[in-house]
Amino acid sequence: MDAGPVRQPAMAGRFYEGHSDALLREIEACYTGALGPGRLPQVNPEGARDILGIVSPHAGYMFSGPTAAHAFLQLADDGIPEVAVIISPTHVTGIQSIQTEGAWRTPLGDVPIHHELANAVASRLPNFEDGVSGFVGEHTLEVQLPFLQHLYGDRCPIIPIMVVRQDMAEAVAVADAISGACAGRNVLIIASTDMTHYTRPEVAIEQDRLLIPLMESLDAEAILRTRPDITMCGRGAVAAMMLAARKLGATTGKLAHYSHSGETMPSDSVVGYASVVVRK
Secondary structure (H helix, E strand, O other), rough: OOOOOOEOOOEEEEOOOHHHHHHHHHHHHHOOOOOOOOOOOOOOOOOOOOOEEEOOOOOOOHHHHHHHHHHHHHHHHHHHEEEEEEEEEEEOOOOOOOOOOOOEEEEEEEEEOOHHHHHHHOOOOOOOOOHHHHHOOOOOOHHHHHHHHHHHOOOOOOEEEOOOOOOOHHHHHHHHHHHHHHHOOOEEEEOOOOOOOEEEEHHHHHHHHHHHHHHHOOOOHHHHHHHOOOOOOOOHHHHHHHHHHHOOOOOOOOOOEEEEEOOOOOOEEEEEEEEEEEEE
């Protein structure tokens, strides 16, 4: 692993369990629980590697973990990526960010940065700050890592990217940087987002049903312009992933699972979660 800064966990013990044994049990429960896919993942090293991207939620594991597990189960069946580019929105710092050296730490250990490809992406994003400071206190990217580690350990290094503006210009710039740097490589692109926030369950479901087909059809433009009042927090991350995946050969997306927080804790104010798998 290249020397460099280590981004310390901010959400351990909050959004997910803070100790390795408890965290592994929690992740396994996301797979086997009532809302999960119903079986534990078994990584197939001979998988076809047809998956170029996934959409994955980023709430606390008790709420969104089972929906995320549906996509990660398909990843396990599909083989081992060379690198995972993770694109997330920011709720905290508001800094367009990328990290090109070092690692991210969770209770399951350190996830190394893919130094070579991260630098190749960063060279195409001159307005993005390089380092850990832009990611401080942010949960949206961090919560993806234990799921990746549960599957691959440290065999799948990452490129962390945080978007801010959530408009087409930013999505195109990020997509061009990723596709330009990673053409011909065994790459996975993860877009981190939750869906409709803090409304009645029936409203969340109705609104999210408008956006899910757009993700399945890889229509980045429509994701960014459709009903801006729908509070999907990672539109820009999803649009960038879809644009990059299309450039790398993706042809289709498919909903893996949808849920909302009221299915875990009944409430009149819920957040929606979707996982979508994008394939060649």
